[in-house]
Amino acid sequence: MANFLRTARQSVRPGDLPPAQFRKLVFEKLDALDMDTGFLGRYVNDGFSGGEKKRLEMLQLAILAPKYAILDETDSGLDVDALAAVGASLAALRSSEDGKNTGFLIITHYPRILRHIKADAVHIMMGGRIVESGAADLAERIEREGYAAFGSVNGTIESDIEVAGGTH
Amino acid sequence: MEHTSVGVAAHGDLTRESLEAFIALHGEGSISADARRDAFARYEELSPMRSPQSRYWKHDYAKLGSLGPLPSVMERTYDAIHPGGVTITSFHHARVQHPDIFEQALGKALGGIDDPFTALAFAFQNTGRFIHVPAGVVVDHPITLNLEATERFPYTLVVLGEGAQATIIEEIAGTSTGPNTMFGICELVLGDGAQLTYASLQQIGDSDRIFMTRRARCGTQAHVRWAIAELGGALARTTLRSTLDHMGANADITAVFLCDGRRHIDLSTDVDHTVGSTQSHTLVKSAAVNHGQGRYYGNITIRADARGAQASLRDDTLLLSKDAHIDTIPALEIASNDVKAFHGATVGSIDPEELFYIVSRGIPRPQAERMITLGFFEPALERFPGNALRERIRATLETKLG
Numbered sequence: 234m235a236n237f238l239r240t241a242r243q244s245v246r247p248g249d250l251p252p253a254q255f256r257k258l259v260f261e262k263l264d265a266l267d268m269d270t271g272f273l274g275r276y277v278n279d280g281f282s283g284g285e286k287k288r289l290e291m292l293q294l295a296i297l298a299p300k301y302a303i304l305d306e307t308d309s310g311l312d313v314d315a316l317a318a319v320g321a322s323l324a325a326l327r328s329s330e331d332g333k334n335t336g337f338l339i340i341t342h343y344p345r346i347l348r349h350i351k352a353d354a355v356h357i358m359m360g361g362r363i364v365e366s367g368a369a370d371l372a373e374r375i376e377r378e379g380y381a382a383f384g385s386v387n388g389t390i391e392s393d394i395e396v397a398g399g400t401h
Numbered sequence: 402m403e404h405t406s407v408g409v410a411a412h413g414d415l416t417r418e419s420l421e422a423f424i425a426l427h428g429e430g431s432i433s434a435d436a437r438r439d440a441f442a443r444y445e446e447l448s449p450m451r452s453p454q455s456r457y458w459k460h461d462y463a464k465l466g467s468l469g470p471l472p473s474v475m476e477r478t479y480d481a482i483h484p485g486g487v488t489i490t491s492f493h494h495a496r497v498q499h500p501d502i503f504e505q506a507l508g509k510a511l512g513g514i515d516d517p518f519t520a521l522a523f524a525f526q527n528t529g530r531f532i533h534v535p536a537g538v539v540v541d542h543p544i545t546l547n548l549e550a551t552e553r554f555p556y557t558l559v560v561l562g563e564g565a566q567a568t569i570i571e572e573i574a575g576t577s578t579g580p581n582t583m584f585g586i587c588e589l590v591l592g593d594g595a596q597l598t599y600a601s602l603q604q605i606g607d608s609d610r611i612f613m614t615r616r617a618r619c620g621t622q623a624h625v626r627w628a629i630a631e632l633g634g635a636l637a638r639t640t641l642r643s644t645l646d647h648m649g650a651n652a653d654i655t656a657v658f659l660c661d662g663r664r665h666i667d668l669s670t671d672v673d674h675t676v677g678s679t680q681s682h683t684l685v686k687s688a689a690v691n692h693g694q695g696r697y698y699g700n701i702t703i704r705a706d707a708r709g710a711q712a713s714l715r716d717d718t719l720l721l722s723k724d725a726h727i728d729t730i731p732a733l734e735i736a737s738n739d740v741k742a743f744h745g746a747t748v749g750s751i752d753p754e755e756l757f758y759i760v761s762r763g764i765p766r767p768q769a770e771r772m773i774t775l776g777f778f779e780p781a782l783e784r785f786p787g788n789a790l791r792e793r794i795r796a797t798l799e800t801k802l803g
Contacts (some may be wrong), residue, residue, distance in 0.1 A: 237759070237772060246761030276776035278755055293762065 234289075235259065235273040238296050245297055262295040265325045267318075284315060291322040298331035304339045308346045320349020344372040357383050414468040419443060420524055427527075431492030431506075432556075434542040437524045460694075465610070468582045485538045492529025492556065502533055506560045510588040510618035516640055518612035522566075522584035525554045529589035532569065536562030543568040543787060550574065550581035550605045557587045561595035563620070568598040568786050575606030575633060588685055589616070590718050591623035593647070595607065598786050600628040602794060607662065615641040619650035621747050628785040630794050631658040631666050632801070642671035645710075646678035654683040655784040657794070660693025660725065661801045669698035677708040685716040686781040688774060689725030690802065696728045701744075705736040713743040719777050720750050721770070721802075771802045 239255055250258065263270055266286055275281075281289065287307075294302055304323075308316055311384045323339075327350065339346065347355075347369065355371040356363045357380070365371065365383050374382070420441050424434045439616045468569060488499065497504040514520045525797045544567060548555050561567060575581070583605070591597055597617075605611055613633050617625045631637050643652035672681040681701065689695050718727045731746050751773050759769035775798060782791050 237762075237764075239716040239774075240764050240768065243760040244765070276779045277759065278752075278773055279779070297762070 237277045301336045346371040406526040428460040433690045440523035447517040465565045468560040488533040495531035506590045510616035519614040523749040524554045528552045530557045532559045534565040550609045555585045559589045564594040566596040571601040573603045580608035584711040587615045588660040591619045593620035593694040595623045598626040603661045604633040610636040613639040617643045621647040624651040626653040629656040636665045638667040646675040652681040656685045660689040660695040665694045667696045674710040680711045683714045688719040690721040692724045699731040701733045703735045708739045711741040718748040
């Protein structure tokens, strides 16, 4: 895992961190994400559980420090605790040095995640179109009034919330 | 006079005549002349290993071709005695210093000769290593053995007394003079409650051949752990059997092999549960790349009296090129009802989703494939004793997958 992370970072940012500093970075991020250092020793195709895979995604996000991060239905299938953990991870990522320069686009069906992370902008998409845009309080409106308040497509209600954050 | 009975290969170099010449040269060796002659007779009785019809498995053991000249006697002598009375010495010295233990143990795990290559190895045995750990002695650092392809007919006999514990790491290396053909025997005899980990890293030359017979026999509550890595040779054939004929005996068998280049690797593992409350776990990971060819036979036998026996067999194969081929043939023979037996096998190439996952992180495809393949072997490598050994195997695998 450690090797994989290092190689991945090298591919994106060749030669940016000498090994010792990279290790320091990895341990920092593990700590920030409240993850066990045991992950590093395991192989990339080891049998990771669903929850573990999720956390590894977060770790990769932290280490690869991308300009944009698109999280597509990252919260699907998560229980209350898992959701809180993911939310906390995202919050930690966002407030980190690298995170301040990352644009996060979170796509989800449920406003719940917004209890854990404050959005800079919220967009509601229905039938492939953005039907409403607003600030964080838009999410509260959805919870109160439901998606139906914003329109429908062929009589069915199927919508996504898009949450944008960061400086981009 | 050429030996020409039906079905026996024309191994011109290993005949009854050359055996007599060898015995004459050797004198009264560590294995008696009569025992050698009997073994050779067994070789003549047993049909040669004619491989089953297969489009891919191109080795017909009956046609091995020249095996090279017979070695002059090379009895390596060591008198390295570890504290605590552990003996590591040659057969020659073992017969002198520990005659009873030696005579009793020799052939105990073999349990008769049922394979023509075992017969040859026994008949022409020339170097012998004898390791004895007395009862109750726990050896904390691994004992290392270095075998070379030029030894031709090495025999290693390990005897552990009651409750003794040891780890042995054997390395088989090629030499710059080749090609060599080795016929070897590795026998492990465990007393009651003994624990032995026996690891082997086989890296003979690309034109060498090796036929290895590995046998273990466990006393009551004894535990043997095999960890075998077959990585070298033009042809490497190993038969490994663990006999659990005492209550509570336990065997863990782990093997990895990589068929790269034009290598042929043939491995068969066997566990024989003759009595109850015995356990065995077999894990084999193999891969083939380039034009490598492999074959794995995994056998578990649980006999009628082996009530409460537990056995598992897991074998996974990864095929990395279209000309690579591995046959994998698991077999479980269970004659008792009150047992737990598990078996799982997979054969395939690299999972495209797994590959995509890694490639999408910016890692070039060949490197991603290498990562996945190394990861594939990892669960088996974890069972090899000592990080140094694991790292060496990883390094070799990485080079071959390069």
